[in-house]
Structures are given as C-alpha cells and as structure tokens.
Amino acid sequence: MPHITPRQMPLPPMLPIPPIPPMLQIPTTPPMPPKQKNIKRFFAFFTHLFFGRRFASFFATLFTTLFTSLFPLFFPLFFTLDSARAAPYIALGERAKYPNLKHFSYVNPNAPKGGTLKSYALGSFSSLNPFSIEGESASGLENVYDTLMAQSMDEPYAQYALIASDVAVASDNSSVIFTIDKRARFADGVAVSAQDVAFSFEMMISRASPLYRQYYADVREVRVLDFYRVEFVFKTTQNKELPLILGQLSVLPKHFYVKNGKNTFGENPLQIPLGSGPYSVKSYEVGKKIIYERNKNYWAKDLPSRVGQFNFDTLVFEYYRDDAVALQAFLSHKYDWRVESAAKVWARGYKSKALDSKQFSLKAFPHSLPSGMQGFFMNTRKEVFANPLVRRAFIYAFNFEWSNLNLFFSQYERTTSYFNHSIFASPPLPSKAESELIKQCDSRGEISKTRLKNMFDTPYVIPSTNADFDATSINGGVQGQNLTQNGGQSQAKNGEQKSAQNLARQAEQNQSPKSQVPSHILQERENLKKARDLLEEAGFVMKNGVLLDSKSGKPLRFTLLLDNPAFERLAVRYGRNLKLLGIQMQIQKIDSSQYANRVKNFDYEMIVGIIGQSLFPGNEQRYFWSKESASMVGSRNYSGVGLEVVDCLIERVIAAPHREAQILSTHALDRVLLWGDFVVPHYYLPNFRVAFWHNISMPKIHPRYDLSPQIWWDTNASE
Numbered sequence: 001m002p003h004i005t006p007r008q009m010p011l012p013p014m015l016p017i018p019p020i021p022p023m024l025q026i027p028t029t030p031p032m033p034p035k036q037k038n039i040k041r042f043f044a045f046f047t048h049l050f051f052g053r054r055f056a057s058f059f060a061t062l063f064t065t066l067f068t069s070l071f072p073l074f075f076p077l078f079f080t081l082d083s084a085r086a087a088p089y090i091a092l093g094e095r096a097k098y099p100n101l102k103h104f105s106y107v108n109p110n111a112p113k114g115g116t117l118k119s120y121a122l123g124s125f126s127s128l129n130p131f132s133i134e135g136e137s138a139s140g141l142e143n144v145y146d147t148l149m150a151q152s153m154d155e156p157y158a159q160y161a162l163i164a165s166d167v168a169v170a171s172d173n174s175s176v177i178f179t180i181d182k183r184a185r186f187a188d189g190v191a192v193s194a195q196d197v198a199f200s201f202e203m204m205i206s207r208a209s210p211l212y213r214q215y216y217a218d219v220r221e222v223r224v225l226d227f228y229r230v231e232f233v234f235k236t237t238q239n240k241e242l243p244l245i246l247g248q249l250s251v252l253p254k255h256f257y258v259k260n261g262k263n264t265f266g267e268n269p270l271q272i273p274l275g276s277g278p279y280s281v282k283s284y285e286v287g288k289k290i291i292y293e294r295n296k297n298y299w300a301k302d303l304p305s306r307v308g309q310f311n312f313d314t315l316v317f318e319y320y321r322d323d324a325v326a327l328q329a330f331l332s333h334k335y336d337w338r339v340e341s342a343a344k345v346w347a348r349g350y351k352s353k354a355l356d357s358k359q360f361s362l363k364a365f366p367h368s369l370p371s372g373m374q375g376f377f378m379n380t381r382k383e384v385f386a387n388p389l390v391r392r393a394f395i396y397a398f399n400f401e402w403s404n405l406n407l408f409f410s411q412y413e414r415t416t417s418y419f420n421h422s423i424f425a426s427p428p429l430p431s432k433a434e435s436e437l438i439k440q441c442d443s444r445g446e447i448s449k450t451r452l453k454n455m456f457d458t459p460y461v462i463p464s465t466n467a468d469f470d471a472t473s474i475n476g477g478v479q480g481q482n483l484t485q486n487g488g489q490s491q492a493k494n495g496e497q498k499s500a501q502n503l504a505r506q507a508e509q510n511q512s513p514k515s516q517v518p519s520h521i522l523q524e525r526e527n528l529k530k531a532r533d534l535l536e537e538a539g540f541v542m543k544n545g546v547l548l549d550s551k552s553g554k555p556l557r558f559t560l561l562l563d564n565p566a567f568e569r570l571a572v573r574y575g576r577n578l579k580l581l582g583i584q585m586q587i588q589k590i591d592s593s594q595y596a597n598r599v600k601n602f603d604y605e606m607i608v609g610i611i612g613q614s615l616f617p618g619n620e621q622r623y624f625w626s627k628e629s630a631s632m633v634g635s636r637n638y639s640g641v642g643l644e645v646v647d648c649l650i651e652r653v654i655a656a657p658h659r660e661a662q663i664l665s666t667h668a669l670d671r672v673l674l675w676g677d678f679v680v681p682h683y684y685l686p687n688f689r690v691a692f693w694h695n696i697s698m699p700k701i702h703p704r705y706d707l708s709p710q711i712w713w714d715t716n717a718s719e
Helices: 036-080 194-207 210-215 242-247 323-331 341-350 387-395 401-407 430-441 449-454 494-505 519-537 565-580 592-600 622-625 645-656 659-675
Strands: 089-091 117-121 147-151 160-162 165-170 177-180 220-224 227-234 280-283 289-294 316-320 337-339 360-366 373-378 540-543 546-549 557-562 582-591 606-611 679-681 689-692
Touching: 036 165, 089 165, 117 323, 117 337, 147 242, 160 165, 165 194, 165 242, 177 194, 177 242, 194 210, 194 227, 227 242, 242 519, 316 323, 323 337, 360 494, 373 387, 387 449, 387 519, 387 679, 401 519, 401 565, 430 645, 430 659, 449 659, 519 565, 557 565, 557 592, 565 582, 622 645, 622 659, 645 659
Parallel strands: 117 316, 557 582, 557 606
Antiparallel strands: 089 160, 147 160, 165 177, 177 227, 220 227, 280 289, 289 316, 337 689, 360 689, 373 606, 373 679, 540 546
C-alpha cells in the first residue's frame, strides 16, 4: 500500500498573456547618474579653476563622460547601502554549514562521469514544459534548468551560488538583489542576464499555476538594475523566507521565447526546451519515453554547488501504465532503480534469483523530511461533509491499526499532524502564548462560538484501536521508526482476521461477551459507538441498516474517487466500518487524466490526497488552506478549508520574525486544522524504500533531506 509522495496537481486553464511590463526592459545604454547636469556643472567649476576658461568645457565634458561610464561599476552602492554584505549563499535562521563551499559533504567530488541511468515513471506525458498549465509534463525536466541558487540537501534553510554568484538581502528584508554569474550560459551559449530572470518571474506569475502567484504573492516588483543584477522588491518586510523562495526560481531564456516582439512561451507544449542546466532533451516518444544527454560544456560543472553531481552521460525515463508491469520490468533490469511505495511489494514482491545473488539491493534510507498529511480528504464544499460532526464520525470509523497489521506488514506509523514528522507538529495542549495567538486570530468567533473552543484545554484525539497508542500524544512521529529489509512481515492469521471482522459486525448488537473479545476489537467497537453518537447528534437516524437524515429522509452516501488502485484495499476495509454505521460508500476508479481534471475543479466528495510540507512553512500554506484557495481552481485546498482564523494564522506563520515565533504560529495553525476534522489521517514512512541494481554507485554519506539520484554514478564508469 503506497505512502504517496507529493504530486503536481493539475493546473488551471491558460491565462491571457500580458505584455512584458516596461520595468522589465533593460536600458540599451548604461544607467545615467541622477542630476547629470548638476554633475557637469560641478566638474565645470573645478576645471575652470585648474585649467582656465579655455579648457573648462572640454575637461568638464571628459570627466562627466568618465563618471557616466564608470557609474555602472558603482551602481550597486546606490542600491545596496541598506543591504547586508553580498555573499555566495543564503542562510535563514542558522549559520550556513558551508561558508567556504568547495563541495557538499554528501557528494563524491571524484565521481566518474559516464554511463546511463535508466528510471521509470507511471502514466504518460504530453508536454515538455514543466511550468505550463496544460498537459502532463515529462519526468526529469528539472535537469534542463538551473535555479538562481542551489539548495543544500543536508541543511533545511540554506542555498548556495548557482546562476546567482552573489545575493544581497536588505537589512530590513525589504528587497533582495541577485548578481548573475558572468560565466552562466544557456545550452546554446547565450549568456544568462538579469532580463532572463525578470522574464522567468513574469512567466511564473502570469502563465503558470495559481501556486506560483500565491508563492510569489509578497513580491511587489522586479527591477532589472543592469545586465547582471536583478532586484526583487517585497510588499512586506515580515516574510523572511522570500529570498529563499526567489532563490528557487528556474531561469528561462527570454531570447528563446520572445522573437520579433512575440512571446511564444507555452504555445507549443512539445517544443524541446532550452535551459542552462546540466542536461538537454535528446529525444522523446510522447507518453512513452524521454532521453536526456549531459551537456559536456555545462557552464557550472566545476561550481562548488555542482561538484560531484550529474555524473551520468544519459538519463532515460521509460513510462509504464501499470505499477505491476513496471515492477516486472525492474526485476528484468529494464531500468536501474525505483522508490517502492507499496508495503506488500516491499515485503514480498522483490524475491528473485537476482536478489538472492545480490545483483540488486533493497535499502531503506532514513530522512528528516516532514511527512505532511496523507489521508481521506473530505470535501466540505459538498453537502455530505458540510457538518463537522459527520466528519468527526468518519475519523472514528477508520481503523489504522488493523490496516497496518493486515495490509501493510506493520511498516507504517500513524499520521497525527498536518506537519507530521517535524518540530512544527502541535503538542497535545497549547501553551499560553499559543492560546493567546489563536484567540487574537479568532475575530469572528469561528472557535470561541463553536465546539472548537475545547482545543484550549482538551487534546485532539486521533482514534486508535491499539492499547499502547496514546491518542493524545500528537508529536507528529518525530522519532520515526526502524524498518527491517523484509518490512516486518508479521500479520494476523486468517482465523484471527475473520474473527475480528465478525466481532466488528456484531458491534451494534453487542452479542459477544467482552471477556471473549480481543482488546483491539473492543476498542474498535467503542470507536464505532462514538461515531454513531456523533451522527445521531448531527441529526441522522438508522432505519433498516441505512443511515438517514431525520429531516430530509435522505440516506448518507458518498463516493470515494480514486486513480490509484493500490488504495482500493484500504478503502474497502474502511467502507466495511462505514457500512456498520449505515453509511453507503461507493468507490469510483477513473484514469489519471479524468482524475486530475475532477480534482482541479473540486468535483469529488472524498479523495486520497497528500499535502507535503516543507522544512520552512511559509507562503505555500496559503495555497493549501486559505479562504481564497478554497475557490481557486487547481489549488490544493482539497477539503475547502475557508476559515478566517486559519487565514490569520497563515499570515502569522509567514511573518514570524524568528524561529520560535514560526514554531508557535505553526503549532496554532496545525491545532486549528486538526480540530476542523477535514481529513481522516492515514500513515507515513520516515524513510525512502529504494530498490537499485548494482550498476549504480552511491556516496557513503546520504543527504538528510533528499534521495538525490543526481549524486549517484555509474559503477562501471572509468575514474
């Protein structure tokens, strides 16, 4: 059963293309100093004293011209007096681990170049533009583009020089200036300029997903200062994350898309892209395969932030419609590696002669990434899930422990927070400061006038059937778990499973003496009784085994929309418990393109979704939970959260002046979201389960925050 990873959701229809604003146009001549006439008069006065009237005009003109010519060299001083010292890195909240970077500690600086890395992807693709709002983009396109800064994968809040050789953040955090490395080149040899950066920013906010507009919402304007320097001016000084966010900007070649005054960006989804990154697209078959070749003249290959990386000459991505077929292809070594998402497959699916002879390995790589929230997302835009009491009842009906034991080989841990597996997961009870913050944001009484007011003195409970599980200890599973290679193959015997199911069906009739019932079945029975009580409080009554609205007489029924068959077993088991409560659940499986379109338009009642979280919560929270995103086509506000108290807390997270305030604000946001009962939480895995053939070599040190195939190399490549 998969622990799904964050996926790019479908994007909205194409937006009208605005003209490039005048502020993005680079002047054809160097910027002129202010009050130039006064400067010339200044020189004229002194030249008159030293050279006399005869030569005063000549030397005044000469010195003014020299000053004007040299002014661009001093131009930065006029804009960075209020800035911190320019540096080849950005570090937020903590000191940079590599102030004098030569190479990252998790790479092999002497890794040989050569060979081919074969990867797989599921589904299909119809676009070679990863930024476009149309079509499904091909895997691996991130290798075509460089960003302004390079993210360190063993630090949560640090970036190092890439396209930008230096970055200067204003001391009051009102702006940031990136200086382009003069060596930076696109694959066609054209130098990367500040105008390319400004163009890229405009394309992201005008032609891409609403995510980008939300992500860059706190940027007021972009200014091209000269050929190599670009400044981003902020709307607020409170968003400390903005320089890092802008450091992630992929830089597009303006000259490639704008010709004869016409902007063609996004017009041809299958146009082979041009970037400044380590690879270029060599060939492709739509929906089937895409091949990249390494740019041997890659401008940044010796840059400290790129040493020891991008070692394969060729990258191949083969597409498979079905994961079962893809697994068999891996076992036949049709491709080199895969991240395993299914617990059953990890435990049993790789048994083969090749594994016995150690031709490939199975390895779990622990990581320190937040796991976020995976679960059954209930769409509150639909009548069936508009009542919070109904949503709470649905949470009580889910038996994670049974599913983990019988379906997942006890490999997973329960998700208990929207910021699971991180320091941002809320503790059982709020501190005084957190309580005050929530009350300050509750201007409309969305908490104080509802049952949510209990959050101040009552822990939020994740229902459990495990006697050893403390349902009030919401720490997000920071400690994680250790998994053996076989995935922990303990499971209940068939007889025990049947007994458990029979006893669960007897929950309403209470036919079995408690002394004969295992404790976990008793607890599940109690959870179902609690769910029944909540449904009765919400105005539902049971009649002939069907739950009906006491006012309208309508049955409580809904549809779970799936595009991944791997979740079907989990859904079927969940549906059995709901049926005991008289709730009718239909499972509808559709193909990925239909699914993407329906999710984009919120045309569903329940889906399996995931909201992945970053190491530094910030702007993206608007896209997940804000009232605006609840009605924004293509947003990831799957449940339709639309509380003003949540909007307020999101802004507090973004504007947090220091680390402690950020943690406090995120705890408050997490707590309010949990008490809203928008999701039936699933489970998480604190490591990457990777199967790989031994033609791949990896560094001894693995980064904490990424799997990073870009640091691997071909075992057979010459040193």
